[in-house]
Amino acid sequence: MTVAQAATASAEHGEIDEHHWTSTGLDTRKLAIWGFIGSECLFFASLIATYLVYRGQSLVGPLPHTESQCMLDGKMQACEGIFEIPLVTFGTAVLLFSSLFVVLALYGAQKGDRKMLITWLSATVICGLFFIGMQVYEFYHFYHKGLGYSTNLFSSTFYTLTGFHGSHVTLGVIWLSTMLVLALRGKLPPEKALNLELAALYWHFVDVVWIVIFPVVYLMR
Amino acid sequence: MATSVLERRAPAVPHTHAKTGLWSWITTVDHKRIGILYGATSFLFFLLGGLEALVIRLQLTGPNGKLVDPDTYNALFTMHGTTMIFLGVMPLSAMFFNYFIPLQIGARDVAFPRLNAFSYWVFLLGGIFINTSFLVGAPPDGGWFGYANLTSSRIIPATAAAPSPGLNIDFWVIGLQILGIASIAAALNFFVTIVNLRAPGMKMLRMPMFVWMSFVVQVLLLLAFPVITVALIYLMMDRNFGTSFFMPDGGGDPIMWQHLFWFFGHPEVYILILPAFGITSEILPVFSRKPLFGYTAMVFSGIFIGFVGFGVWSHHMFATGMGPFADTFFSLATMVIALPTGVKIFNWIGTIWGGSLRYTTAMMMAIAMVALFIIGGLSGVMHSAAPADLQQTDTYFIVAHFHYVLFGGAIFGLTAGAYYWWPKMFGRLLDETLGKIHFWLMFIGMNATFFPMHILGLNGMPRRVYSYPEGLNFEFWNLIETVGAFVLASGFLVFLVNIIKTWMGPKNAPADPWHGATLEWAIPSPPQEFNFPKLPQVGSSVPQWDARRAAGGHLPEPALVSGEGIHMPNPSFWPLMAAIGVNLTLGSLLFIRQLPYWYGLTLFGAAWLFVSVYKWAFEPAH
Numbered sequence: 001m002t003v004a005q006a007a008t009a010s011a012e013h014g015e016i017d018e019h020h021w022t023s024t025g026l027d028t029r030k031l032a033i034w035g036f037i038g039s040e041c042l043f044f045a046s047l048i049a050t051y052l053v054y055r056g057q058s059l060v061g062p063l064p065h066t067e068s069q070c071m072l073d074g075k076m077q078a079c080e081g082i083f084e085i086p087l088v089t090f091g092t093a094v095l096l097f098s099s100l101f102v103v104l105a106l107y108g109a110q111k112g113d114r115k116m117l118i119t120w121l122s123a124t125v126i127c128g129l130f131f132i133g134m135q136v137y138e139f140y141h142f143y144h145k146g147l148g149y150s151t152n153l154f155s156s157t158f159y160t161l162t163g164f165h166g167s168h169v170t171l172g173v174i175w176l177s178t179m180l181v182l183a184l185r186g187k188l189p190p191e192k193a194l195n196l197e198l199a200a201l202y203w204h205f206v207d208v209v210w211i212v213i214f215p216v217v218y219l220m221r
Numbered sequence: 222m223a224t225s226v227l228e229r230r231a232p233a234v235p236h237t238h239a240k241t242g243l244w245s246w247i248t249t250v251d252h253k254r255i256g257i258l259y260g261a262t263s264f265l266f267f268l269l270g271g272l273e274a275l276v277i278r279l280q281l282t283g284p285n286g287k288l289v290d291p292d293t294y295n296a297l298f299t300m301h302g303t304t305m306i307f308l309g310v311m312p313l314s315a316m317f318f319n320y321f322i323p324l325q326i327g328a329r330d331v332a333f334p335r336l337n338a339f340s341y342w343v344f345l346l347g348g349i350f351i352n353t354s355f356l357v358g359a360p361p362d363g364g365w366f367g368y369a370n371l372t373s374s375r376i377i378p379a380t381a382a383a384p385s386p387g388l389n390i391d392f393w394v395i396g397l398q399i400l401g402i403a404s405i406a407a408a409l410n411f412f413v414t415i416v417n418l419r420a421p422g423m424k425m426l427r428m429p430m431f432v433w434m435s436f437v438v439q440v441l442l443l444l445a446f447p448v449i450t451v452a453l454i455y456l457m458m459d460r461n462f463g464t465s466f467f468m469p470d471g472g473g474d475p476i477m478w479q480h481l482f483w484f485f486g487h488p489e490v491y492i493l494i495l496p497a498f499g500i501t502s503e504i505l506p507v508f509s510r511k512p513l514f515g516y517t518a519m520v521f522s523g524i525f526i527g528f529v530g531f532g533v534w535s536h537h538m539f540a541t542g543m544g545p546f547a548d549t550f551f552s553l554a555t556m557v558i559a560l561p562t563g564v565k566i567f568n569w570i571g572t573i574w575g576g577s578l579r580y581t582t583a584m585m586m587a588i589a590m591v592a593l594f595i596i597g598g599l600s601g602v603m604h605s606a607a608p609a610d611l612q613q614t615d616t617y618f619i620v621a622h623f624h625y626v627l628f629g630g631a632i633f634g635l636t637a638g639a640y641y642w643w644p645k646m647f648g649r650l651l652d653e654t655l656g657k658i659h660f661w662l663m664f665i666g667m668n669a670t671f672f673p674m675h676i677l678g679l680n681g682m683p684r685r686v687y688s689y690p691e692g693l694n695f696e697f698w699n700l701i702e703t704v705g706a707f708v709l710a711s712g713f714l715v716f717l718v719n720i721i722k723t724w725m726g727p728k729n730a731p732a733d734p735w736h737g738a739t740l741e742w743a744i745p746s747p748p749q750e751f752n753f754p755k756l757p758q759v760g761s762s763v764p765q766w767d768a769r770r771a772a773g774g775h776l777p778e779p780a781l782v783s784g785e786g787i788h789m790p791n792p793s794f795w796p797l798m799a800a801i802g803v804n805l806t807l808g809s810l811l812f813i814r815q816l817p818y819w820y821g822l823t824l825f826g827a828a829w830l831f832v833s834v835y836k837w838a839f840e841p842a843h
Binding site: 023031036042043150153157 | 455
């Protein structure tokens with residue numbers, strides 16, 4: 001039971017802990033994270049919608065998937081798809097596992113199991129870093145295949161969408177790393193597990209967005 | 222952010238903070254002070270936007286106006302719209318959100334006091350940033366809607382020229398991004414405050430109507446602003462990095478901008494008007510001595526307006542030729558949104574019907590708000606018919622419509638709120654005689670300015686054009702409009718005189734000068750830092766009337782108390798530092814097209830922001 005819930009529960013018995021009172025019994029910060037996630041949904045929805053609207057509208061290659069006819073190097077020709085789906089699939093799996101790991105880390109934090117907390121939180125951060133590395137490699141690779149940011153509508157919408165997702169992952173990694181440092185210094189006791197839970201909520205959201213992006217961008221033909 | 226609930230338990234020795242001086246204002250996290258800062262700042266921006274409007278009116282007084290050149294005229298109407306919407310009406314509403322949401326729900330502050338200060342500082346710096354454009358001679362000039370390709374920095378082959386190569390649009394894009402951050406942060410804060418910090422017993426359906434309408438506004442802000450953020454990012458990329466999101470030469474679609482912009486822009490309309498609806502719904506019952514008629518219907522019509530408000534954006538785009546299906550859908554949705562609005566108007570009339578009315582300035586402003594909004598609402602429904610809209614679009618008829626809803630609706634509502642709540646905020650009652658003069662000048666001036674625009678618009682006078690030739694029969698009404706605009710402006714001069722006179726006068730306001738219905742009237746005027754010595758218990762939607770009835774009609778003046786044992790949040794200057802970081806990071810993007818090494822400043826700003834956020838997260842909040 002959180003302090004806020006305790007305050008609300010005691011209010012039902014006529015006495016109010018005025019400094020911890022909340023109308024719903026929910027922690028205000030948790031509510032704020034949920035509100036923020038709601039707002040972020042519209043942010044990513046706009047990016048994804050633009051990607052979908054402009055799908056197949058590129059005037060020149062390179063294109064995401066193999067096409068028999070596309071404009072490349074000034075002439076119409078067959079061109080090879082640029083996506084490396086096995087690599088991204090692996091990155092996706094790593095990111096999804098990190099969501100499991102952060103749950104285990106939170107469980108450790110709530111139980112006061114420091115070893116469990118630090119192990120799984122480290123695993124989460126490493127997974128996040130791997131995903132960012134995967135994306136940096138992918139962007140680098142695409143760039144050297146001739147897909148610059150302004151090459152065509154596909155590249156602009158793709159880099160913007162996945163780039164903003166990647167920056168969200170980066171922010172999540174920074175947040176979780178801060179929590180890891182606190183955990184290593186012993187400043188994340190069970191009664192402060194909520195601090196980790198907030199970061200974990202954000203982390204789950206970033207993963208869920210990727211679950212939408214991966215099929216829509218990489219798999220849909 | 223990293224302090225836990227337990228850690229926020231108060232330290233043994235209460236802090237004492239400075240109550241006066243510049244530093245106390247810079248570091249304040251008190252929602253009441255932040256509200257006053259919002260009010261003072263946005264009123265100055267409002268006057269600036271008003272001056273821009275007066276220059277526009279002077280230019281159009283007679284045919285072939287020579288006061289300003291076409292480019293200046295473009296900048297004037299762009300900055301008039303941008304200023305009034307983002308720096309005038311929205312932050313004026315934010316003043317009332319800040320000051321009165323916590324008071325009306327019986328809370329001691331907002332949920333995140335430092336985030337609240339951050340919102341204000343970002344807003345202030347963003348407003349200054351966007352107006353700096355005048356000083357460097359590159360004011361935004363693409364309209365407040367910034368339609369592609371007017372905003373392009375690229376050469377368009379058909380004309381062999383770039384529509385907007387200078388910094389003008391960059392100021393607009395980055396300025397709006399900065400202001401968007403302020404709006405989202407504030408919206409998140411008030412959203413959580415309303416959901417979670419209501420006093421014991423205040424169920425959602427006991428909240429004052431102002432809080433309800435504010436709640437709908439916060440949800441709209443949270444859902445609408447990310448969309449314009451994305452649109453502005455695309456525009457920035459098109460301008461600076463050669464992408465083609467809105468550029469036909471690369472396969473992009475200029476209409477895409479309009480969809481993204483209006484998906485934000487239409488909810489924005491309700492963001493501007495719903496606070497005024499809320500204020501009106503507070504004032505009418507108090508000065509009619511009757512409870513609000515149809516409380517629940519008012520709540521749900523407000524929610525319905527917010528919901529359907531996301532489904533009508535393309536009625537701004539009938540002229541783009543979307544085809545019969547889309548036209549029909551958006552026509553119908555637009556007509557549907559008139560229903561909950563009509564419910565509100567009937568309920569307001571039902572509220573004052575048979576009441577014992579007191580014609581204070583606040584009441585007159587609120588009644589005028591309802592009346593003028595009806596006119597604006599009716600011309601709005603006219604636009605929902607796509608064929609009629611094709612005749613009206615881009616004419617002064619549209620200008621007439623949205624000034625009746627935004628000036629007649631929003632500004633009259635906000636001014637009503639100023640007269641109503643002034644004694645609570647400053648402990649002094651505004652002068653009623655000057656208030657009546659203010660009202661009549663504003664009412665007559667507003668109608669003289671904006672009503673003839675209906676006629677001019679239907680006669681074909683186009684908007685956003687810097688002059689008109691003789692012989693089109695536009696002269697007479699334009700002259701009337703200009704005279705009206707100055708009458709209107711003189712009304713606000715009277716308001717300024719009233720403010721100064723009241724400021725110098727005695728503290729004459731009792732806690733409850735109007736016999737109000739809601740919790741803010743139960744505490745002294747102005748309230749003490751902690752608002753409520755003890756959290757109030759609420760048993761209905763009119764708690765102060767309940768208390769008055771229980772006391773036999775007469776309530777004693779609430780006494781000032783020491784506030785010992787009440788722990789208020791610590792002042793902090795990290796919100797200001799973080800706001801400076803936001804401005805450095807985004808503001809430095811202004812020159813990326815011309816000066817590549819400017820990235821250095823961007824990185825410096827990001828580092829500054831990073832440090833500020835960590836300092837903020839790890840300083841004790843209480």
